[in-house]
C-alpha cells in the first residue's frame with residue numbers, strides 16, 4: 001500500500017535565524033537582550049526568528065516557579081509580540097516557564113509579523129533523565145506536560161514545533177511531516193553529556209526520516225550557571241545535511257529554508273509512495289487537528 005507525499009502549500013524560500021542567546025539571572029535584562037537580538041536578526045534579513053528554550057530564565061527546576069508567568073499578557077509574551085511586530089517577522093519565541101492556575105508548563109509561543117500570537121506549545125515530553133555520575137534532571141518535579149501537538153501556519157508554509165526533549169520522540173516530527181510541515185523547529189537546551197552524543201544526530205535523524213528541515217536553537221553556554229547548555233544551534237536540510245551551525249557562544253545562526261528542496265528529495269527518494277500502511281499504522285492518522293494548528297489524539 002502506498003501514499004502520496006503531503007502537499008506543502010509553501011510558496012517561497014525564507015531566511016531562518018536561530019538566536020543562540022546569552023541568558024542570565026535578570027529577567028528584565030533577558031527580555032531586553034532577546035528583543036535586541038530579534039531586531040538584529042530581522043535587520044540581517046531573517047523572515048523567521050527562533051529563540052532558545054527557557055529564554056527568560058536560567059534553566060533549572062529551582063528557577064521555574066520564580067520566573068514563571070502567564071502567557072495571557074505577561075511581560076515575556078508582551079515583549080515577544082511587540083518584537084515580532086517591530087521586526088516584521090514570524091517569531092518562534094523560544095519557551096518560558098508558564099504559570100497557569102496552580103501549574104507550571106514549559107511553553108513556546110509564536111507570533112506573526114503583526115505581533116499576533118499564532119501558536120502555543122506546552123512541552124509534551126518532560127526532560128526526566130538520570131545518567132549516573134553525569135546528569136540527573138527531573139522537569140516533572142515542577143512542570144506539567146502539555147497534551148497537544150502544534151503546527152504554525154505561516155506564509156512560508158507550515159512549521160511544526162517542539163521543545164528540546166520532544167526532539168527525541170520521532171512521532172512528533174513524523175506527524176508534522178505527514179501533515180504538510182516543511183520544517184520542525186525545536187528551541188532546546190541539551191547539556192554537556194547528551195549534547196555531544198545526540199543533539200546533531202537527533203536533528204539529522206528527524207530530517208532524514210521525514211525529508212524535512214529541522215532546526216534546534218540553544219541558549220549560549222554559561223559556565224557560571226548551574227546547567228551548562230551545549231549550544232551548537234543547528235539547521236539540517238531535508239537530505240540530513242547540516243547547513244548551518246555554531247559553537248557554544250552567543251551568536252545568530254542563519255540558513256535558507258527552501259520548500260523546493262523538500263519536494264526534490266521526496267521526488268528523488270520517494271519514501272512517501274513506498275510506505276506500507278497495510279503492515280504498520282500511519283501515526284499521523286491518530287491525531288486530529290482543529291484547524292488552528294492544534295493536534296490531539298483522536
Ligand SMILES: NC(=O)CCC(=O)C(=O)O
Nearest residue numbers: 127164165189190191194
Ligand atoms: N531541556 C531539555 O529537554 C534537555 C534535553 C536533553 O538534554 C536531552 O538529552 O534530551
